[in-house]
Amino acid sequence: MVMKILQLGQYGIYIWPAFIFTFLSCFCLFVKTRKEFHKFEQVFIKEFEKSEHISIRANKKDKIPKEILSSSSI
Secondary structure, eight states, X not given: OHHHHHHTTTTHHHHHHHHHXXXXXXXXXXXXXXXXXXXXXXXXXXXHHHOOOOOOOOOTTOOXXXXXXXXXXX
């Protein structure tokens, strides 16, 4: 019974190698993508670890007039 299912009606000799090839191709692609992701993740962490805090100072000399900020045109 099990052998009939695995043979797939005399087409098993074509289906199983194709299935194995597809599975191995997808697995290799997964491993390669995972390695690249970890490599770029480390580069990202190193680059943004340097600048943890960016301070922005407001220039007190440049005060914006309140007329510009008001929504009414009167």
